[in-house]
Amino acid sequence: MFKAFQLQLEAPTVKEEQTINFKNRSANHFVPNLTIGAPVIESLRKHTKAYLDCHLMVTNPLDYVDPLAKAGASGFTFHIEVAKEYWQELIRSIKSKGMRPGVALKPTTPVEEVFSLVEAEDPVELVLVMTVEPGFGGQKFMPEMMEKVRALRNKYPALDIEVDGGLGPSTIDAAASAGANCIVAGSSIFGATEPAEVINILRKSVEGAQQN
């Protein structure tokens, strides 16, 4: 979504009800590339009240809670792979700063690893199932990850379940019918001649699946 924030900074036309998803990555640690940090979110926050959804692809998410909260982030999703020893503290810290906590899992991480975070006294409110290896946009959707989505939806009917990676018109139905209700899409939207049409297709698929 690097393109998304560039576009929005140049032309801040984000509506209040929209969600913008940011990738916060630390170079050569959790993933090999570096993208967005708190200053960008702070800049964008001046122009919109939209929900700013931050996905922390970093090894030290605790260090980002304060800066992102001050910058105006709405959601803070960390990776379970790096926070096994301190996720309770992290969730409490995220909530105490007024952000909504979420947990993400890489393709190789079993879904069972996040159950205790959803069932905790201070629970996460969103689970992000990565449908590509974290790092780069433009990768191929991994349909086998839908087993994780289905398991989460069966167990937690009201949970926000997000999917990220390779989502577009040809893959959205698989994700939506498995139970995903939050969709992160980059290439399929920013590479389209009519981005709004693609967004509409994604939204309709999710809404349709929720009605069934």
Ligand SMILES: O=C(CO)[C@@H](O)[C@H](O)COP(=O)(O)O
């Ligand atoms: O950043 C990542 C993976 O870490 C991407 O998966 C984007 O979040 C979505 O991009 P597309 O897969 O839709 O191009």
